[in-house]
Amino acid sequence: MIAFDANMLLYIIEIVIGGLLVGVGVHFVPVGGAPAAMAQATGVGTGTVQLAAGSGLTGLLSAGLMMSVTDNMLMIVISGAVGAMIMIDATMIVGNWVYIYGVGVPPCSAKVDYDPITKEPQPPYISPGTVGHGIPTVSFVSGTIGGLLGGAGGSLIYYALMSINGNPGLSGFFAIGIFVVNAVVASYNIQGTIEGFHDPKFKRVPRAVQVCLVASLVIGIFAVLITGGA
Amino acid sequence: MDMVSMGLLAAMGALATVAGASEDLESDVGSQSNPNSQVQLAAQVGHPHRIYNKAISGEPPSNALYAALAAVTASVLMSGYGMNAFFAIAIGAVAAAIFNGIFSVTAYMGRNTSQARFNQYVYLDVLRTHTTTIMAHAYITAFCVVTISYIMTAPWLPIQHPFPMPLVAFIWGLAIGAIGSSTGDVHYGAEREFQAYPFGSGLNAANSGDIVTKAEAGLRSSIDNAWFCARFGGPVTGMAFGLTVFLDNWRTTIFDPATQGWLAIVTGVVIVILFNIYNRILEIRSKKRYGPYPEYAGDIEA
Numbered sequence: 001m002i003a004f005d006a007n008m009l010l011y012i013i014e015i016v017i018g019g020l021l022v023g024v025g026v027h028f029v030p031v032g033g034a035p036a037a038m039a040q041a042t043g044v045g046t047g048t049v050q051l052a053a054g055s056g057l058t059g060l061l062s063a064g065l066m067m068s069v070t071d072n073m074l075m076i077v078i079s080g081a082v083g084a085m086i087m088i089d090a091t092m093i094v095g096n097w098v099y100i101y102g103v104g105v106p107p108c109s110a111k112v113d114y115d116p117i118t119k120e121p122q123p124p125y126i127s128p129g130t131v132g133h134g135i136p137t138v139s140f141v142s143g144t145i146g147g148l149l150g151g152a153g154g155s156l157i158y159y160a161l162m163s164i165n166g167n168p169g170l171s172g173f174f175a176i177g178i179f180v181v182n183a184v185v186a187s188y189n190i191q192g193t194i195e196g197f198h199d200p201k202f203k204r205v206p207r208a209v210q211v212c213l214v215a216s217l218v219i220g221i222f223a224v225l226i227t228g229g230a
Numbered sequence: 231m232d233m234v235s236m237g238l239l240a241a242m243g244a245l246a247t248v249a250g251a252s253e254d255l256e257s258d259v260g261s262q263s264n265p266n267s268q269v270q271l272a273a274q275v276g277h278p279h280r281i282y283n284k285a286i287s288g289e290p291p292s293n294a295l296y297a298a299l300a301a302v303t304a305s306v307l308m309s310g311y312g313m314n315a316f317f318a319i320a321i322g323a324v325a326a327a328i329f330n331g332i333f334s335v336t337a338y339m340g341r342n343t344s345q346a347r348f349n350q351y352v353y354l355d356v357l358r359t360h361t362t363t364i365m366a367h368a369y370i371t372a373f374c375v376v377t378i379s380y381i382m383t384a385p386w387l388p389i390q391h392p393f394p395m396p397l398v399a400f401i402w403g404l405a406i407g408a409i410g411s412s413t414g415d416v417h418y419g420a421e422r423e424f425q426a427y428p429f430g431s432g433l434n435a436a437n438s439g440d441i442v443t444k445a446e447a448g449l450r451s452s453i454d455n456a457w458f459c460a461r462f463g464g465p466v467t468g469m470a471f472g473l474t475v476f477l478d479n480w481r482t483t484i485f486d487p488a489t490q491g492w493l494a495i496v497t498g499v500v501i502v503i504l505f506n507i508y509n510r511i512l513e514i515r516s517k518k519r520y521g522p523y524p525e526y527a528g529d530i531e532a
Contacts, residue, residue: 037264037411039420039432045264046411050290054408057401061391062478068392069488075495079487082498087405087474089505094413094470096512102417102462104430106516113530118510124522124532129434134516140509144502168392176401 011160012220018156019182019216023208025149026052026186029088030139030196035131039103042110042132042195043139044095048187049180051088052150056179059084059151063158064168077155084151088143092135099134107134111199117141132195142196154179165228174223181219182212235388235483242378243476246406249374250471251464253293253406254414256367258422258459259360259452260284260334262292263411265419270341271439273350279443280353282360282452284337289415290407292333293371297403300326300372301379301396315384319376326372327365334364360452375402378475389479402475409470417463422455430520477501 029052032043044051062083067076099105108125109115110132115122117138126132135143157178161171189208194201256262259282261269266285273279286292304322307313313321335357342352379399382391391398423441424433445454456464481501485494522532 034264034267035435037416037419038268038424038438039416040435044412045416045419046408047288050288050408050411054290054405058405058474058478061393061398061401062482064393065389065391065482066487066491068390070491072491075491078495079491079498082481082495082502083478085502086478086498086505087409089502089509090470090473090477091409091412093505093509093512094409094466094473095416096509097466098413098416098463099420100512100516102466103420103432104520105420105432106520107513118513120517121530121532123528123530124526125517125520126526127430127432127434127523128525129436130432133432134513135509137510137513140506144506169394169397172393172397 008224011164011224012217014160015157015178015220015223016213016216018153018160019178019212019220020209021149021153021156022052022056022179022182023186023212024205025056025146025153026183027190027194027202027205027208028142028146028149028197029194030135030143031193033192035193036133039099039105039127039133040130041193042108042134042136043193044092044135044143048190048194049183051091052146052183053180055084055088055091055147056150056154056183057176058087059147060154060158060172060175060179063155064172067159067162068168073159076159077152080155080158081148081151084154085144085147088147092140092143096135103133105133107136108132109136109138109195109198111195112138116198138198139196142198145197153182161223161227164224170227174227178216178219178223181215185211185215232388238381238387238389239476239479239483242381242479243472245374245378246475247468247472249371249378249406250409250468252367252370252374253289253410253471254464254467255456255460256364256371257289257410257415258418258463259367259456260364261452262286263289263415265415265423268419268423268439268441272441272443273345273348275439277439277441277443278348278350279441280356280449280451281441281443281455282338282356282364283341284334284364285341286333286337288407289411290404293407293410294400294403296326296330296368296372297375297379297406298396298400299329300376301399304376304380305395315380319373319380322376323369323373327369330368331361331365334361356451363453363456371406375399375406378402405474406471409474410467413470414459414463414467418455418459422458
């Protein structure tokens with residue numbers, strides 16, 4: 001017989017909020033997929049899930065370390081967010097080194113005529129036959145926000161699961177699973193490439209919120225039950 | 231903070247740098263990840279080649295698998311058979327390299343035989359020489375990643391991460407794959423594969439699949455590509471992973487998370503702000519150095 005109490009509901013809500021943060025955060029991560037790896041599109045030259053998971057789970061390591069010494073939820077979640085931001089920023093900086101010094105193309109966006117943050121013109125720097133290349137300032141800032149949301153989301157899920165069973169290994173595995181499900185669902189919404197929050201595709205976020213809400217709710221209920229919530 | 235912690239942190243940063251470089255070169259020799267799309271396309275647009283072609287999966291999942299596999303093997307040998315950590319991790323990395331070799335051979339044979347109609351051959355000498363090179367790089371990557379995970383989790387060392395060692399290795403494997411795919415592979419995909427086109431032109435979509443198949447003498451092989459990428463793409467990938475591992479752990483080493491947690495967080499935020507400022511400086515300098523595209527004829531002025 002499953003006993004249903006208020007704490008269980010709270011854990012499920014935390015997992016759902018964490019899932020939503022991951023789903024929205026993925027939309028901020030500037031990824032150009034395979035074309036970006038050939039300097040043919042703006043963004044980091046990898047897939048959405050790959051980079052979001054790489055950064056979000058690095059944040060999970062930071063959150064796990066923090067949770068081993070404190071119960072302060074805010075501190076754990078922010079620590080995870082900072083860990084994810086450091087990973088994604090280091091990756092984007094080095095990515096830009098390769099674009100600038102290795103391939104010889106300056107960073108520029110093809111989705112907007114002027115960078116919304118620096119107000120600099122973009123089209124004169126775009127090589128013909130490409131849709132931008134590198135990681136311009138607006139995409140870099142957007143990626144940092146993506147890391148923040150992804151890292152915070154993953155850490156919140158981990159915090160909820162740890163509060164239930166106190167087993168870091170089990171909670172970590174489930175947090176990775178829930179993270180990846182939300183990242184993949186959001187990637188279908190993005191359909192391959194996105195430059196960041198200035199990209200027209202970013203307007204699709206509400207749809208991802210709806211789907212991630214349902215997905216996180218279903219997984220949240222099962223995760224809480226399986227990991228010992230009832 | 232004590233001297234042992236700082237020494238271990240430095241060792242982790244160094245191991246991560248080596249792991250990042252070898253991970254990128256492993257994917258360059260095998261043409262894994264995104265540049266593989268061009269290798270796959272080349273034969274179909276009339277350029278049969280001697281480039282190794284293994285797209286096993288995205289780099290993050292495959293490296294997470296190898297790292298976790300090596301860590302599980304090492305963990306079992308240490309806890310079940312009381313083996314010394316150094317030998318246990320070395321044997322674990324051998325297991326990961328063998329799995330990598332099996333996946334590589336099946337991927338190469340499968341992909342190239344399926345392109346027989348485009349005159350793409352399976353070269354047995356390529357299979358023999360390149361697979362061992364790939365496995366050697368995979369061994370170094372797995373060894374370094376598992377050693378980092380061991381340093382973070384071993385009960386007798388100062389950093390006491392609560393996750394079990396295979397899970398830490400899994401996460402670092404995923405991160406190293408994401409970094410290798412995002413940074414070093416661009417040097418291979420955008421520059422080395424298309425060296426026949428002028429430097430700085432990016433890749434015009436119309437030229438997709440037109441990869442360089444001839445070398446300075448004879449036909450180009452994937453080991454030539456690793457030689458080229460080892461000059462820039464590989465080392466910078468190592469720097470990216472080294473920076474991630476070092477900076478993320480540095481802030482919790484100099485500030486004890488138990489008593490100075492907020493200081494560790496603030497340090498991380500400062501690092502992130504500095505990264506953003508540096509990227510802006512990089513953007514300004516690159517635009518000033520290269521200038522607008524010479525044949526640009528649009529209305530918006532640079």
